[in-house]
Amino acid sequence: MIREEALCAGHSAIAAFCHEASAYRLFRVDRIVAMATIDDGELIDPFEHIAALRRDGLPFVHKGMGTFAKALVFLARCDGHDHAMEWVAIEDALAHYAMRFGGDDDDIRAAICACRKLAPDSGDFANSLVEFYRTPQHQRRKVGDLILHSCAAIVDADGRHTDEEIAWGTGIGRAVKLLCQ
Known part of the structure; x- marks a missing residue:
C-alpha cells in the first residue's frame, strides 16, 4: 500500500509497505526492482503503477x-x-x-x-x-x-x-x- 509520494535526496520516492522489513519505508522510484499487489501478489511494473497513481491520485482523499x-x-x-x-x-x-x-x-x-x-x-x-x-x-x-x-x-x-x-x-x-x- 503506497501512502504518499515524496522527494528523497532530489529523487522521486514513495512511502510504501516493505514486506522484507515488515514496516513502511521510503523507496526511491528509480531503485525499485519489483512491486506486487497486496491482494494476490501479482508482480506489476513499478514505473507504470506510479505513473497511474500520479495521474489518478492516491485513494482516500477524505x-x-x-x-x-x-x-x-x-x-x-x-x-x-x-x-x-x-x-x-x-x-x-x-x-x-x-x-x-x-x-x-x-x-x-x-x-x-x-x-x-x-x-x-x-x-x-x-x-x-x-x-x-x-x-x-x-x-x-x-x-x-x-x-x-x-x-x-x-x-x-x-x-x-x-x-x-x-x-x-x-x-x-x-x-x-x-x-x-
Whole structure:
C-alpha cells in the first residue's frame, strides 16, 4: 500500500509497505526492482503503477474516512481471513460515516474501492484510535458509537467470533470508553 509520494535526496520516492522489513519505508522510484499487489501478489511494473497513481491520485482523499476504513479492515482481517459479509458491514459503516461526519458518494465509492487494497497492521489500528482521540470533544460520543456499532457488525457478520476478534473488539470498547469520558 503506497501512502504518499515524496522527494528523497532530489529523487522521486514513495512511502510504501516493505514486506522484507515488515514496516513502511521510503523507496526511491528509480531503485525499485519489483512491486506486487497486496491482494494476490501479482508482480506489476513499478514505473507504470506510479505513473497511474500520479495521474489518478492516491485513494482516500477524505482523511477521516480513510482512518476509519483502516480500523475496520484490520478488524475484519485480524483472525487471518475476511468473509464476504464482513465486507458488506464495512461498506455499510463507511456509508454511515459519510452521512454523519461528511463525505459524499464519491468519497464512499473511493473508500470502498481502496479498502480491499489495504493491508493495515496493529500499528495502523492503534493510529486509528489516536486519530479518534483528536476528534473534537463534542463529537467523540457520536464517533465512538459509530466505531463500536461498526466493529460489532463486522465481528458478527461471519457468524463466528474468533479469539482475535474478541481480543481486539474488547480493546476497542475499552479505548472508546476512556476517550469518551
